[in-house]
Amino acid sequence: MSHAVTICPSILAGDFAALGAECRALGEAGADWIHVDVMDGHFVPNITFGPQMCAALRPHVTGVMDVHLMIAPVDPYIDAFAKAGADVITAHLEAGPHVHRTLQAIRGAGCKAGLAINPGTGIEAVGHLLDDIDLLCVMTVNPGFGGQSLIPAMVEKVRALKALTAGRPIRIQVDGGVTLRTARSVAAAGADLLVAGSAVLQGGPAAYARNIAALRDAALGVLV
Numbered sequence: 001m002s003h004a005v006t007i008c009p010s011i012l013a014g015d016f017a018a019l020g021a022e023c024r025a026l027g028e029a030g031a032d033w034i035h036v037d038v039m040d041g042h043f044v045p046n047i048t049f050g051p052q053m054c055a056a057l058r059p060h061v062t063g064v065m066d067v068h069l070m071i072a073p074v075d076p077y078i079d080a081f082a083k084a085g086a087d088v089i090t091a092h093l094e095a096g097p098h099v100h101r102t103l104q105a106i107r108g109a110g111c112k113a114g115l116a117i118n119p120g121t122g123i124e125a126v127g128h129l130l131d132d133i134d135l136l137c138v139m140t141v142n143p144g145f146g147g148q149s150l151i152p153a154m155v156e157k158v159r160a161l162k163a164l165t166a167g168r169p170i171r172i173q174v175d176g177g178v179t180l181r182t183a184r185s186v187a188a189a190g191a192d193l194l195v196a197g198s199a200v201l202q203g204g205p206a207a208y209a210r211n212i213a214a215l216r217d218a219a220l221g222v223l224v
């Protein structure tokens, strides 16, 4: 069944010399969330932003600042990202042995707690964590880079996780390879939040509103 989704543009696909302006342009284009991909060159083979960048961007984000931590360890940095103004902090299940403690620390810092799982991680791994998460981020690519193709097997994973979380106040987010061609399958499988970097930011600021609206329509099954 089709339902309205929230598009979360990832500034990883933006102009790094003008990220404040990118966040403002995305907000004006109708983005309710801004997804910030934090990478450490250790948990993933790429380096991006830290808490200082999040703090600098915060005044330019009108909606939800959604911080996706692809770092290990996570715990020493939670307070810094919370103080930087993150509304949601998502940590990876694979980032350390004490993810339950990490999720509690995120809530303790006043943020919504997100749990991300890599493509190779089975859904049984999240079963005992459901009381401690507000958002479940299903990685539909291997983390570290934008512009990759969605792994088709992840669509069934989204469907299974939707069933596993039924009746709970947990939002399912998909991250990686969301395009006009793939948005419908993940939305129909139960995703509520679609992260999209390349698909939203391609064409520059003049195209953002059109790209966001087209992705929302595609997720609903409207032909675009």
Ligand SMILES: O=C(CO)[C@@H](O)[C@H](O)COP(=O)(O)O
Pocket: 010, 012, 013, 035, 037, 068, 141, 142, 143, 144, 145, 146, 147, 148, 175, 176, 177, 178, 195, 196, 197, 198, 199
């Ligand atoms: O976390 C990640 C990648 O590790 C994502 O948030 C990407 O930034 C999404 O980019 P596209 O696949 O939409 O280009």
Ligand SMILES: [Fe+2]
Pocket: 010, 035, 036, 037, 068, 175, 195
């Ligand atoms: Fe991400």
